[in-house]
Amino acid sequence: MxxxxxxxxxxxxxxxxxxxxxxxxxxxxxxMDTADTALFLQRTIFVLGIACLIQALIGxxxxxxxxxxxxxxxxxxxxxxxxxxLYSTAAESLQVLQSGLxxxxxxxxxxxxxxxxxxxxxxxxxxVTFVYLLLLVLQISESIMKGLFGIVSEGDLLDGPVLLAxxxxxxxxxxxxxxxxxxxxxxxxxxxxxxxxxxxxxxxxAPSIPKTEGxxxxxxxxxxxxxxxxxxxxxxxxxxxxxxxxxNMMASVRVMESLLKNAFSIQTEDRMKQASVASGFNHLLAGxxxxxxxxxxxxxxxxxxxxxxxxxxxxxxxxxxxxxxxxFPQLMAVLAAxxxxxxxxxxxxxxxKMVEMAFNELETEENRRRSYKVAAFGLMTGVGLMFIPxxxxxxxxxxxxxxxxNGLISGTVIAIFIEQMLIHFTRST
Numbered sequence: 001m002x003x004x005x006x007x008x009x010x011x012x013x014x015x016x017x018x019x020x021x022x023x024x025x026x027x028x029x030x031x032m033d034t035a036d037t038a039l040f041l042q043r044t045i046f047v048l049g050i051a052c053l054i055q056a057l058i059g060x061x062x063x064x065x066x067x068x069x070x071x072x073x074x075x076x077x078x079x080x081x082x083x084x085x086l087y088s089t090a091a092e093s094l095q096v097l098q099s100g101l102x103x104x105x106x107x108x109x110x111x112x113x114x115x116x117x118x119x120x121x122x123x124x125x126x127x128v129t130f131v132y133l134l135l136l137v138l139q140i141s142e143s144i145m146k147g148l149f150g151i152v153s154e155g156d157l158l159d160g161p162v163l164l165a166x167x168x169x170x171x172x173x174x175x176x177x178x179x180x181x182x183x184x185x186x187x188x189x190x191x192x193x194x195x196x197x198x199x200x201x202x203x204x205x206a207p208s209i210p211k212t213e214g215x216x217x218x219x220x221x222x223x224x225x226x227x228x229x230x231x232x233x234x235x236x237x238x239x240x241x242x243x244x245x246x247x248n249m250m251a252s253v254r255v256m257e258s259l260l261k262n263a264f265s266i267q268t269e270d271r272m273k274q275a276s277v278a279s280g281f282n283h284l285l286a287g288x289x290x291x292x293x294x295x296x297x298x299x300x301x302x303x304x305x306x307x308x309x310x311x312x313x314x315x316x317x318x319x320x321x322x323x324x325x326x327x328f329p330q331l332m333a334v335l336a337a338x339x340x341x342x343x344x345x346x347x348x349x350x351x352x353k354m355v356e357m358a359f360n361e362l363e364t365e366e367n368r369r370r371s372y373k374v375a376a377f378g379l380m381t382g383v384g385l386m387f388i389p390x391x392x393x394x395x396x397x398x399x400x401x402x403x404x405x406n407g408l409i410s411g412t413v414i415a416i417f418i419e420q421m422l423i424h425f426t427r428s429t
Contacts, residue, residue: 382411
């Protein structure tokens with residue numbers, strides 16, 4: 001029980017630390033004040049905790065935490081730009097987005113029932129998984145490095161003490177990961193965060209814990225942005241978005257299954273259809289609580305590899321802790337005060353494991369020549385799109401803009417297309 005509780009606390013801290021950025025950024029884009037931002041963060045964290053439990057109990061049943069989907073993040077940004085163009089106020093735009101989460105939830109379930117999920121599964125070969133993992137690491141590397149340098153916004157200068165302290169946390173995290181003691185290696189993330197928080201407090205770089213007003217216990221409100229409405233443009237956007245989110249979900253499940261099989265000799269059952277249904281419920285929940293759409297996070301494989309915590313029980317405990325903590329605004333304020341460079345330093349170490357997994361995936365591919373061609377197209381497209389400013393796509397349809405502004409998804413889709421084309425060409429000749 002003690003082991004499950006300690007593992008659960010570690011999962012909870014990792015989930016919250018890796019999920020805070022998205023809701024805070026979205027709230028800022030829509031001009032929410034401090035109180036509304038805190039409530040938006042609370043609703044999002046609550047939904048993520050429940051979403052983890054739903055996937056663990058009726059979905060894929062793997063230790064993969066749910067996080068704010070990057071695609072939904074992009075759609076929120078796009079729709080914020082439509083305020084004053086298609087929608088008169090930010091509240092109206094948010095109401096459409098809230099309804100879009102419901103559309104996506106229903107589509108997730110329909111795709112599972114109709115068997116589309118099973119048909120998509122064959123496209124996620126070791127080569128495609130390699131491209132997806134590398135693009136994932138490359139996409140997040142900019143945010144990680146800015147966080148390590150202490151750069152919060154454009155124009156900020158490098159903060160020397162923050163960088164040195166962050167490097168110390170990275171080194172300590174790697175040390176804990178490879179420690180001979182099973183206890184230390186298993187709880188390396190928890191120990192690293194504790195060490196980093198203490199270090200930043202000692203050098204005076206830890207933010208103070210803000211005082212929250214109101215009740216100690218507060219249940220998240222529902223349909224904050226108003227009643228559900230029908231919007232044809234959002235329905236089309238949700239359709240394309242859901243297909244890509246299913247692809248994202250499959251990649252995350254595929255990565256975890258591969259890790260458990262190759263590193264821990266654990267066999268898993270095929271529950272992709274159930275995972276899609278669970279994702280549908282999670283999106284309905286996100287819409288009900290006016291938050292951000294969740295998706296299984298591939299970074300969970302790096303976390304499991306680093307901590308060697310493969311059991312589902314600590315993961316379930318972590319989900320319960322996250323949902324429970326979100327009900328207490330003061331506790332949320334404490335966790336939100338975690339120094340950002342500490343979180344980025346730990347994530348740096350975890351995502352380094354993802355690079356190892358990517359090349360391990362490529363080694364299992366039999367037709368290596370074809371893999372190199374596919375990887376070249378996928379990586380060049382995905383990385384290239386990461387350098388194009390999202391403002392350049394402002395006049396495109398929202399679904400197209402969200403896809404092209406996401407190099408991870410675009411590069412993965414291109415890799416799938418090129419690989420299937422080469423396979424078809426080989427069979428034809």
